[in-house]
Amino acid sequence: EPEVTQTPSHQVTQMGQEVILRCVPISNHLYFYWYRQILGQKVEFLVSFYNNEISEKSEIFDDQFSVERPDGSNFTLKIRSTKLEDSAMYFCASSEAGSGRDNEQFFGPGTRLTVL
Amino acid sequence: LAKTTQPISMDSYEGQEVNITCSHNNIATNDYITWYQQFPSQGPRFIIQGYKTKVTNEVASLFIPADRKSSTLSLPRVSLSDTAVYYCLVLEGGFKTIFGAGTRLFVKA
Numbered sequence: 001e002p003e004v005t006q007t008p009s010h011q012v013t014q015m016g017q018e019v020i021l022r023c024v025p026i027s028n029h030l031y032f033y034w035y036r037q038i039l040g041q042k043v044e045f046l047v048s049f050y051n052n053e054i055s056e057k058s059e060i061f062d063d064q065f066s067v068e069r070p071d072g073s074n075f076t077l078k079i080r081s082t083k084l085e086d087s088a089m090y091f092c093a094s095s096e097a098g099s100g101r102d103n104e105q106f107f108g109p110g111t112r113l114t115v116l
Numbered sequence: 117l118a119k120t121t122q123p124i125s126m127d128s129y130e131g132q133e134v135n136i137t138c139s140h141n142n143i144a145t146n147d148y149i150t151w152y153q154q155f156p157s158q159g160p161r162f163i164i165q166g167y168k169t170k171v172t173n174e175v176a177s178l179f180i181p182a183d184r185k186s187s188t189l190s191l192p193r194v195s196l197s198d199t200a201v202y203y204c205l206v207l208e209g210g211f212k213t214i215f216g217a218g219t220r221l222f223v224k225a
Contacts, residue, residue: 033213035215042215042216042217042218043154043160043203043215045212045214045215048212048213058212089157091159091160093159103148104150104162105213106162107159107160107161108159109158110157110158110159
């Protein structure tokens with residue numbers, strides 16, 4: 001069964017550093033998403049991406065964040081100048097459709113980001 | 117965005133049927149109702165999706181009344197491994213998926 005993959009599984013960085021989290025969505029999916037989940041809290045939407053541009057973003061997704069699909073397979077989340085409060089699990093997801101039927105999102109295993 | 121309301125937590129015993137109800141009073145005409153399951157330190161996993169009446173798959177059933185203002189996820193004969201957080205989602209056409217707090221189901225032996 002096809003699956004979403006994410007690398008690395010765990011990233012430790014110093015405050016102020018930049019990190020890039022990588023995701024490989026399912027190959028025939030057209031919609032891509034990033035979420036984060038702070039330990040013990042709910043899953044929070046960050047951004048959705050379709051047709052090489054951001055479709056929607058949350059209030060969390062400010063200028064510190066950016067997303068890119070640099071090639072036909074990878075989808076990346078860049079966090080500039082990391083802060084302690086960026087420590088969280090970051091999930092990538094992809095779906096065939098963006099809304100309505102068949103918009104089931106497939107989630108990756110996540111990247112645990114620890115900012116020291 | 118349509119807001120969903122579900123119980124914060126539920127307890128059950130192995131072998132029992134568990135029903136988790138979600139309210140979504142402002143659901144839009146074109147919206148589908150989707151349920152996800154999440155285990156600790158894992159990404160959410162799709163369980164079932166429906167528009168109206170009843171949908172059943174190998175994992176669960178989803179009951180949606182005619183007014184579609186609520187939905188009930190039914191898990192038949194739960195086991196310890198069904199202990200997880202269950203999320204009810206309603207998407208309003210756009211691509212912004214809002215997860216609520218979910219329902220923490222704890223299955224006891």
